[in-house]
Amino acid sequence: MRGSSRAAFIAGHDALSAALGTGADWSALAEDLFGITAALDSSASLRRALADPSREASAKRELVGRLFGGKVGDASLSVLSELVAQRWSEERDLTDALELLAVETVTASAEAGGRLDALEDELFRFARVVAGTAELRDAVADRNANREAQADLVGRLLQGKASAESVRLARQAVLAPRGRRFDRTIELYLQVAAKRREQLTATATSAVALDDAQRRRLAEALTGIYGRQVQVNVVVDPEVIGGIRVQIGDEVVDGTMLRRLEAARRLLAG
Numbered sequence: 001m002r003g004s005s006r007a008a009f010i011a012g013h014d015a016l017s018a019a020l021g022t023g024a025d026w027s028a029l030a031e032d033l034f035g036i037t038a039a040l041d042s043s044a045s046l047r048r049a050l051a052d053p054s055r056e057a058s059a060k061r062e063l064v065g066r067l068f069g070g071k072v073g074d075a076s077l078s079v080l081s082e083l084v085a086q087r088w089s090e091e092r093d094l095t096d097a098l099e100l101l102a103v104e105t106v107t108a109s110a111e112a113g114g115r116l117d118a119l120e121d122e123l124f125r126f127a128r129v130v131a132g133t134a135e136l137r138d139a140v141a142d143r144n145a146n147r148e149a150q151a152d153l154v155g156r157l158l159q160g161k162a163s164a165e166s167v168r169l170a171r172q173a174v175l176a177p178r179g180r181r182f183d184r185t186i187e188l189y190l191q192v193a194a195k196r197r198e199q200l201t202a203t204a205t206s207a208v209a210l211d212d213a214q215r216r217r218l219a220e221a222l223t224g225i226y227g228r229q230v231q232v233n234v235v236v237d238p239e240v241i242g243g244i245r246v247q248i249g250d251e252v253v254d255g256t257m258l259r260r261l262e263a264a265r266r267l268l269a270g
Contacts, residue, residue, distance in 0.1 A: 008087060200231070
């Protein structure tokens with residue numbers, strides 16, 4: 001998001017933080033925000049009316065009160081009212097913000113239950129399974145298939161193997177991809193989880209799996225390099241001859257940057 005939308009999102013995020021601290025049902029709050037996102041995605045006229053910068057904030061607050069009052073919780077309505085009162089650079093930014101806040105509510109629930117690490121690991125691993133299984137990838141990507149049936153398939157695959165929050169987000173990625181591929185949607189959700197703990201997420205590609213101690217040492221080395229906490233997700237690729245390739249955002253750290261990885265190599269070897 002750029003320009004006024006960035007400031008608008010910050011205001012909405014502050015409203016969400018306040019809502020999370022009121023004792024509201026976080027699960028219901030997330031469901032409400034996902035539902036509102038879907039409603040705005042399906043109605044261009046409503047989305048336009050709520051994101052119209054020429055319309056008075058009070059009028060937009062009144063409109064959402066009429067449309068959603070009694071249909072969503074007070075906490076959800078408060079967050080929505082704050083969002084529509086802001087100025088948005090583009091209509092889409094409003095619905096993007098709602099989706100991100102819904103995802104953050106789910107990750108906040110996982111964090112409160114001590115399951116945030118598990119959520120990140122489970123979503124990452126499941127996305128890799130989908131990407132590496134042609135039949136499953138096609139089943140999830142089929143735009144002509146019934147979305148609920150696709151989500152039920154995802155739910156069955158993860159049942160008993162992942163936290164409730166991971167299952168919810170994996171289902172959401174199928175139910176409402178919003179024009180994105182499944183893996184891109186999961187990547188977005190993982191970015192929200194990482195930001196929740198104000199850390200970076202690194203994808204480490206190695207010829208062999210890293211054990212827990214090696215992963216921890218790599219994370220500590222990267223944290224020292226970047227000055228921020230780093231969550232490491234590992235991808236095993238037999239075609240990698242040796243060493244390790246690490247990608248954080250758009251930056252790739254590999255064997256061509258020996259000085260940066262020297263400390264990490266020593267830690268992994270030790």
